[in-house]
Amino acid sequence: MPALEDAPRAPGRPRSVRVDEAIVSATLDLLAEGTTVDVLSIEAIASRAGVGKATIYRRWPGKEALLHDALATLKLPGPELAGESVRDDLIALLSQVGPTGHDPRFPKILPCILPHLSRSPEHYQAYQDIIEPRRNRVRQVLRRGVANGELRADLDIELTMAVLIGPILMQRVVRWHPDLDADKMPEQVVDLLMAGIAPH
Amino acid sequence: MPALEDAPRAPGRPRSVRVDEAIVSATLDLLAEGTTVDVLSIEAIASRAGVGKATIYRRWPGKEALLHDALATLKLPGPELAGESVRDDLIALLSQVGPTGHDPRFPKILPCILPHLSRSPEHYQAYQDIIEPRRNRVRQVLRRGVANGELRADLDIELTMAVLIGPILMQRVVRWHPDLDADKMPEQVVDLLMAGIAPH
Incomplete structure (x- = not known):
């Protein structure tokens, strides 16, 4: 998956990036609502993201790979440190x-x-x-x-x-x-x- | 649920206590094997315990109550403390x-x-x-x-x-x-x- 933060934030972003983002965000939304990994399905993610299952499978081999990439996006860059104390x-x-x-x-x-x-x-x-x-x-x-x-x-x-x-x-x-x-x-x-x- | 530790451990225990224990133990086994609470079902517990679903429902109103009692049994009495340091x-x-x-x-x-x-x-x-x-x-x-x-x-x-x-x-x-x-x-x-x- 291309790093989303490298993509321009403007509406001019490539559609494929926006689709990636929607799929990742749907995955995170479902988990945040209490869906466990067992219950999480590609079908539910596709439905939430408004894409077909085939669109997801063209980008990720399966749920595990998508989950890994989705979790990686949760870790934003850390704070700047003063470096004094x-x-x-x-x-x-x-x-x-x-x-x-x-x-x-x-x-x-x-x-x-x-x-x-x-x-x-x-x-x-x-x-x-x-x-x-x-x-x-x-x-x-x-x-x-x-x-x-x-x-x-x-x-x-x-x-x-x-x-x-x-x-x-x-x-x-x-x-x-x-x-x-x-x-x-x-x-x-x-x-x-x-x-x-x-x-x- | 009667406290299991109050029941004698000998084979002479009442059958109802042994059934309670089997149901609680089946619940804990399923959780320990990685079954999440979402996926855990009275049907699966009954099957694992070798009892009918009706036997469980006569003892607990539902999964939540059974789960609570099962989790309570996980906490064994704590250690004796020396009380010095x-x-x-x-x-x-x-x-x-x-x-x-x-x-x-x-x-x-x-x-x-x-x-x-x-x-x-x-x-x-x-x-x-x-x-x-x-x-x-x-x-x-x-x-x-x-x-x-x-x-x-x-x-x-x-x-x-x-x-x-x-x-x-x-x-x-x-x-x-x-x-x-x-x-x-x-x-x-x-x-x-x-x-x-x-x-x-």
């Missing part, structure tokens, strides 16, 4: 976990694809490939903090990423803790982790 | 997030029910009711730590719970970070959070 850059990156900076359908869609990810190593890897560039930006900020002394020299970078991202993702996806506000969590989680929970 | 008690409780101390089907089942939870306030509340007793044990250990000085006096208890549980749950459910080992995470996450990531 590691704390502030982490908050900026974590504020993108969930709706801000993503397609607004993302938090509705993630639960719908989880069963799918957990059942197949190929789907798991495809999703890892999609999220890895975003995750890598967090990794680089943590490494910068270790290098410049803002973070502990012996920090476990991968573990720290999991502890930063996991709670915010769980809150975005299923509002795991009824009393927490996902919008406030990036700053709260970073500050809690910076300070630690034991007295110093 | 807050760190050790937290690790013991967090080691129960996932398979140990749960029905081994739990990590396979959770992704299958997430889309379902995220679509309905009633289902969300039902699941909160199921997990709240377990979550409350973590809350009490944290409060003890604040009271006895093992933890910071100004600790945000709800936030800390989210930060402790979220990463481990994400790892159990979808192995979110390919390089982390979920079995080691309870101790790793507690120690990271106790120390904080900034130098002191």
Whole structure:
């Protein structure tokens, strides 16, 4: 699939790009409405997009390939980072976990694809490939903090990423803790982790 | 549904209890095999349990009620806590997030029910009711730590719970970070959070 963002946004875009966009958007709409991957069908996507099934099959070999491309479009470019304080850059990156900076359908869609990810190593890897560039930006900020002394020299970078991202993702996806506000969590989680929970 | 754990385990149990157990177990088996809630049917459950659909409908008004009771059985009693160190008690409780101390089907089942939870306030509340007793044990250990000085006096208890549980749950459910080992995470996450990531 050609990258949609490379296409001009004006009405003059080639019709084939507009058709691609409509098919991808129909796929995401159906997932966001609660259709699970099991139930999602090329027929339903074609109907929602206003195209024939053959039009979809000319572009994608099947549901898996279309789903992969559709999910890849959910990850918009990340925020510009000030690059001054590691704390502030982490908050900026974590504020993108969930709706801000993503397609607004993302938090509705993630639960719908989880069963799918957990059942197949190929789907798991495809999703890892999609999220890895975003995750890598967090990794680089943590490494910068270790290098410049803002973070502990012996920090476990991968573990720290999991502890930063996991709670915010769980809150975005299923509002795991009824009393927490996902919008406030990036700053709260970073500050809690910076300070630690034991007295110093 | 009568609590299954109240029934004697010997072959002398009433047949009705054994039928209840078979129906609940069939429901959990189907979910663990990747059946989503959308696709799960009373017909499939009856077939797997070796009973008629009418037998299920005499016991539960429908799929939602059966699902709620089936999920409630996944939460086994938590571990005994030593009650000496807050760190050790937290690790013991967090080691129960996932398979140990749960029905081994739990990590396979959770992704299958997430889309379902995220679509309905009633289902969300039902699941909160199921997990709240377990979550409350973590809350009490944290409060003890604040009271006895093992933890910071100004600790945000709800936030800390989210930060402790979220990463481990994400790892159990979808192995979110390919390089982390979920079995080691309870101790790793507690120690990271106790120390904080900034130098002191």
